[in-house]
Amino acid sequence: MATDLPSLMQNVVAPLVKIVLLIGGLMTAAAYFVLLERWMAAWVQDRRGPNRVGIPLTRIKLLGLGQPLADGIKFITKEEYTPAHVDKPIYILAPIVILAAALAIFAVIPFGSVLPPIPGIPGLDKEPIPLLVAPGLDPSLVFVFALSSIAVFPVILGGWASNNKYSFLGGLRSSAQLIAYEIPLGLGILGVALVSGSIRLDKVIVDQAASGVWNAFLQPLGLLVFVVAAFAEAARLPFDLPEAEQELIGGYHTEYAGLKLLLFLVAEFLHMITAAFLIVILFFGGWHLWGLTGFSEESISWAQALLRIAVLSAKVFLVILFFMMVRWSWPRFRFDQLMALAWKVLLPLGLVNLVVVAVMVEYGGTLKSQFGGGVYWIFAISGWLALIAAWVVAALVSPSHDDNTPRRAAQKFDTEAEFYRTF
Amino acid sequence: MTLDALVRNPLTWGTLLFAVGIWLLLPRGATRGWWLGLVITLVSLGLFASRMPALGDWASTGTFGFLAAVTVIAAVMTITLKNPVYCAIWFALSLLGTAGLFMLQGSQFLGVATIVVYAGAILVTFLFVLMLANPEGHASYDRLSWEAPLSAITGAFMVGVLTFALVGVFNPPDAFDTKFSTVEIDRTGEILAGEHMAHLGGQLFSRHLVAVELAGTLLLVAMVGCVAIVAEAKSRRGQPASRKRQRPKSASREPQRPELRAGEALR
Amino acid sequence: MQPNDPQVKWIEEPKLGLAGKMYLPLFVQGLAVTTRHLFSPKVTVSFPEQRPQIGNPLIYRGVHRLNKDEQGRVKCVACFLCATACPAHCIDIIGVESPWPDREKYPQSFSIDELRCIFCGMCEEACPVDAIELTSLFDLTGRSREEMIFDKEKLLSVYDQTKDAEPMKSTACGGTVT
Numbered sequence: 075m076a077t078d079l080p081s082l083m084q085n086v087v088a089p090l091v092k093i094v095l096l097i098g099g100l101m102t103a104a105a106y107f108v109l110l111e112r113w114m115a116a117w118v119q120d121r122r123g124p125n126r127v128g129i130p131l132t133r134i135k136l137l138g139l140g141q142p143l144a145d146g147i148k149f150i151t152k153e154e155y156t157p158a159h160v161d162k163p164i165y166i167l168a169p170i171v172i173l174a175a176a177l178a179i180f181a182v183i184p185f186g187s188v189l190p191p192i193p194g195i196p197g198l199d200k201e202p203i204p205l206l207v208a209p210g211l212d213p214s215l216v217f218v219f220a221l222s223s224i225a226v227f228p229v230i231l232g233g234w235a236s237n238n239k240y241s242f243l244g245g246l247r248s249s250a251q252l253i254a255y256e257i258p259l260g261l262g263i264l265g266v267a268l269v270s271g272s273i274r275l276d277k278v279i280v281d282q283a284a285s286g287v288w289n290a291f292l293q294p295l296g297l298l299v300f301v302v303a304a305f306a307e308a309a310r311l312p313f314d315l316p317e318a319e320q321e322l323i324g325g326y327h328t329e330y331a332g333l334k335l336l337l338f339l340v341a342e343f344l345h346m347i348t349a350a351f352l353i354v355i356l357f358f359g360g361w362h363l364w365g366l367t368g369f370s371e372e373s374i375s376w377a378q379a380l381l382r383i384a385v386l387s388a389k390v391f392l393v394i395l396f397f398m399m400v401r402w403s404w405p406r407f408r409f410d411q412l413m414a415l416a417w418k419v420l421l422p423l424g425l426v427n428l429v430v431v432a433v434m435v436e437y438g439g440t441l442k443s444q445f446g447g448g449v450y451w452i453f454a455i456s457g458w459l460a461l462i463a464a465w466v467v468a469a470l471v472s473p474s475h476d477d478n479t480p481r482r483a484a485q486k487f488d489t490e491a492e493f494y495r496t497f
Numbered sequence: 498m499t500l501d502a503l504v505r506n507p508l509t510w511g512t513l514l515f516a517v518g519i520w521l522l523l524p525r526g527a528t529r530g531w532w533l534g535l536v537i538t539l540v541s542l543g544l545f546a547s548r549m550p551a552l553g554d555w556a557s558t559g560t561f562g563f564l565a566a567v568t569v570i571a572a573v574m575t576i577t578l579k580n581p582v583y584c585a586i587w588f589a590l591s592l593l594g595t596a597g598l599f600m601l602q603g604s605q606f607l608g609v610a611t612i613v614v615y616a617g618a619i620l621v622t623f624l625f626v627l628m629l630a631n632p633e634g635h636a637s638y639d640r641l642s643w644e645a646p647l648s649a650i651t652g653a654f655m656v657g658v659l660t661f662a663l664v665g666v667f668n669p670p671d672a673f674d675t676k677f678s679t680v681e682i683d684r685t686g687e688i689l690a691g692e693h694m695a696h697l698g699g700q701l702f703s704r705h706l707v708a709v710e711l712a713g714t715l716l717l718v719a720m721v722g723c724v725a726i727v728a729e730a731k732s733r734r735g736q737p738a739s740r741k742r743q744r745p746k747s748a749s750r751e752p753q754r755p756e757l758r759a760g761e762a763l764r
Numbered sequence: 765m766q767p768n769d770p771q772v773k774w775i776e777e778p779k780l781g782l783a784g785k786m787y788l789p790l791f792v793q794g795l796a797v798t799t800r801h802l803f804s805p806k807v808t809v810s811f812p813e814q815r816p817q818i819g820n821p822l823i824y825r826g827v828h829r830l831n832k833d834e835q836g837r838v839k840c841v842a843c844f845l846c847a848t849a850c851p852a853h854c855i856d857i858i859g860v861e862s863p864w865p866d867r868e869k870y871p872q873s874f875s876i877d878e879l880r881c882i883f884c885g886m887c888e889e890a891c892p893v894d895a896i897e898l899t900s901l902f903d904l905t906g907r908s909r910e911e912m913i914f915d916k917e918k919l920l921s922v923y924d925q926t927k928d929a930e931p932m933k934s935t936a937c938g939g940t941v942t
């Protein structure tokens with residue numbers, strides 16, 4: 075590591091500034107998304123929602139925009155009760171790890187395109203500054219996967235350490251669900267990786283911006299698989315089995331209170347924001363919008379750079395609005411339906427998408443030389459045909475109703491061994 | 498290499514002390530000597546660390562030392578603790594340290610893939626089994642190490658041999674240095690360059706194609722085996738057991754279901 | 765209970781068609797319902813600034829009042845029927861000899877513990893002279909438990925406060941509702 079000023083600025087100061095901006099922005103965003111979530115919940119249920127808390131110590135209400143502050147103060151000043159029956163080290167470790175993992179994912183998620191070089195600051199005056207904390211990490215999508223698989227640990231361990239049946243059930247459900255849905259999630263990503271030839275998120279955006287055709291148009295099947303799997307990974311309704319209030323009290327964080335509960339809840343919102351970012355970046359062109367943002371990363375004006383950040387944020391916001399609408403639109407899946415959806419529906423659909431995309435990529439070059447830009451129409455039509463066909467086939471082979479009668483008659487067994495023999 | 502050189506080498510003593518320390522730390526039933534074992538293990542790790550070569554500047558050395566310490570200490574904790582769940586957590590930390598070491602060497606994909614595969618998938622499955630199979634953790638066979646002396650000696654022997662080979666006790670130091678540096682240069686040019694993933698994929702599917710395909714076949718065979726075992730278990734379940742009554746397929750249509758006669762079993 | 769119990773009625777799940785198996789009706793219905801409600805008028809009100817509209821105040825069961833007759837005397841005859849009917853035992857009456865010729869007794873003290881009251885309206889039903897009634901006042905607050913035990917003066921003042929908006933129900937007993 076060189077220690078001269080320009081490289082120090084480039085390698086130490088700039089990333090630190092980005093980290094501070096990102097964490098500050100994410101925490102604020104998470105707080106306000108909680109408010110938005112409560113608003114949406116209220117509006118969908120014909121209520122008005124939180125609209126009281128404004129500027130503290132005044133009577134100014136500001137539509138309730140001060141609510142996140144009040145919520146935060148409430149959580150922090152609440153009694154941090156630790157039940158006597160918990161396994162203390164793991165109980166305390168779990169919320170810390172889940173928040174750390176949820177934040178660390180954003181090291182590789184671009185929150186904009188690039189900033190133009192800033193003259194006068196050594197080290198930053200030559201090249202554009204990427205709006206990405208770790209721009210050098212090539213397998214950045216795998217990194218996202220790695221950290222989201224780390225996020226399974228705190229959930230299962232927090233549930234186990236709470237020493238409570240409901241927490242434990244929530245933890246087990248969550249781990250099974252997250253592991254199962256990582257596979258369709260990966261299959262959804264693979265299609266994008268094939269088209270872009272890279273699994274760097276910023277490269278994926280640049281690739282879509284350069285062609286002007288978002289991946290959502292070319293591989294809608296991949297989008298479907300990815301979105302459903304992302305909902306499950308973020309444990310949002312209709313896949314919020316880990317913390318199904320009606321069944322499990324609070325799920326894996328039943329025994330948590332105060333600041334530790336806050337860490338769990340913030341991490342959950344960060345997972346949702348991560349999922350929204352990934353959906354936008356992989357399938358909806360990231361910061362790209364036709365006619366507005368351009369596609370070059372080399373020469374860029376300040377206005378354009380800011381516009382790109384705005385476009386990306388707006389898209390992410392829309393996706394999160396969709397997340398929140400979905401929460402109230404559809405009932406929760408049963409656990410066996412959840413698993414069946416992952417393994418029997420999404421996995422084959424993802425494979426079909428992969429095959430379709432692989433064929434596109436293989437013959438794309440030859441077709442492009444013949445049809446020019448019209449090749450994207452061919453790709454899009456074949457992608458949509460694949461979606462419809464795969465969906466219809468998946469529906470045709472699924473059973474038309476569930477048999478809800480018990481599988482076995484209730485019997486009385488004299489010994490436990492006799493009971494187990496019947497399995 | 499003479500016996501004299503071997504005796505004067507701190508690594509020899511490090512290896513021996515490591516074996517003793519780990520043996521004392523392993524859960525053998527008796528708790529005597531645990532603190533002594535801790536001290537001896539730490540001394541042996543210090544002896545290993547004393548021969549650690551400096552890597553460039555202080556930042557790299559510090560990062561490497563930190564990651565290595567985390568990895569090794571977590572590994573020691575993994576094998577010496579009694580509660581299986583804690584063992585799994587320390588194992589996860591050890592894997593994170595390993596991933597960090599990979600990253601430090603520039604092999605980003607390997608580091609990230611270690612976390613995905615081991616920490617993310619395999620270890621979570623371990624935890625699943627541990628928690629479901631024996632939630633209390635009271636079984637004595639889970640809490641004791643079976644062949645404490647033998648495993649301590651084997652482990653220390655492997656650690657010793659690897660360290661000797663890496664530090665170059667068996668080879669003259671200068672020859673080792675040149676060899677190592679040439680290897681490093683080759684790899685940086687091929688795989689660790691800018692398009693890391695693309696290069697790695699290219700290498701895997703050209704030079705190492707046979708190995709990749711063999712590994713894939715192995716996994717496929719394992720999966721087919723799993724399916725076969727499950728299918729056999731299912732077919733066995735299908736045969737009526739002595740006191741078990743199958744629900745006939747048509748039963749769900751009929752409200753009465755006289756053929757079920759579960760009440761009889763209750764009597 | 766056994767699965768083959770004759771009282772258990774097993775119901776087949778309705779069979780889904782192709783569209784149903786594709787989740788399409790569910791998808792559309794769910795989003796349509798939530799989107800419609802998102803923009804539909806809200807049923808809740810911003811309470812302290814805006815009072816909720818109570819459908820029929822005459823049958824609402826809020827804070828009690830003690831009615832007065834035309835001469836401004838308390839109508840209660842201290843018969844204890846309301847205190848007997850009260851399931852929460854929140855009514856406490858001390859009846860003494862009446863100074864007026866038209867009745868034998870009248871309440872010297874009449875207190876209702878509003879914190880114990882369950883607002884069931886039994887007292888209103890039991891009263892033979894329609895002296896006790898429930899009003900439509902619902903935002904009942906206080907700073908202490910003592911404050912929430914309403915005595916005769918307070919209950920009579922509730923009548924003065926609400927008599928215009930909510931006239932007495934029965935005309936036979938001097939009520940003004942026709």
